[in-house]
Amino acid sequence: MxxxxxxxxxxxxxxxxxxxxxxxxxxxxxxxxxxxxxxxxxxxxxxxxxxxxxxxxxxxxxxxxxxxxxxxxxRDPVVQPGFFAGIVRQTMAVDFSDLLEPSPPRKERTRRAKPAQPDEGSIVGTVDKTALLAMLDQLETEAAQAAQKQQVLAIAHDEDVKSWVRAIALWAAEHQISEVSLQQLQAAVKMPLVQLWLSLLLGNFAIEQRGEFYDTEQVWLLLES
Structure with a gap:
């Protein structure tokens, strides 16, 4: 167009x-x-x-x-490095010594006296750890033995020891054997171990230890044939 x-x-x-x-x-x-x-x-x-x-x-x-x-x-202006060097203060130091009060004099510390050493005749000394542990074990053993003794005496006082002794004697007479182990006897008469021991000791039964001390498997009851 x-x-x-x-x-x-x-x-x-x-x-x-x-x-x-x-x-x-x-x-x-x-x-x-x-x-x-x-x-x-x-x-x-x-x-x-x-x-x-x-x-x-x-x-x-x-x-x-x-x-x-x-x-x-x-936009922020772009200037060369050092452009503000003569305008901006980099550091400043101010003295406040005239505004502060002088510090009070320091007091000398009093020296503490050393603790006096123990005399040569004193009983204070170093205890051997092994000896201390051995002494504690002995005390615990004696306490356990005393408690066991009290338990045995309580059983003897409260129960009928004669009936226990009679039960053991009847069992031995019925079976006609010369010896039997403590474990076999306990299973036969069905008595607790403490009760059985007490019956044998108070019944004047003959007992023989064939193994290690306190080994109940090697404790034997000697019976007359």
Missing amino acids: NDPLVSNLWDSLRAAQKYPEQAEIGALLQQADQAIARCSEAEQLQVASNALLQVAEVCARRAEILIQDWEDAY
Whole structure:
């Protein structure tokens, strides 16, 4: 289309895209309306869409330039190293000696006397750890033996020992054997071990230890055949 208004519109849009910061958007839109009115109905849509697209590109380019100018205007200035050397104070020393009171004189500490060493005749001394443990074990053993003795005496006092002795004698007479182990006898007469021991000792039975001391498996009761 060779209409002068349409040609002038394209020229104005090209100039606006080249210098978007100087473009007047309102004037461009008014010029586009005048050019579109001179076109035929078939050409109006084509001219209008092309003109609006170029106006939008001009607006976008203009916005980019304005934002860049704003950032450049408010960006922190770049200075050379040492630019503030003569302006900024690096260190400062202040003397407060005239404002402070003198400190009071320090008192000498009184030395404490060392504890006196024990005399040569004193009973205080180092106790051997092994000897101490052995003494404690002996005390515990004596205490256990005393408790066991009290238990045996309590049983002998509260129970009828004669009936226990008679039960053992009747069992021996019934089975007609010359000897029997303590464990076999306990299983036969069904007595607790402490009760059985007490019956054998107080009943004057013959007892023989064939193994290690306190080994109940090797304790035998000797009976007359």
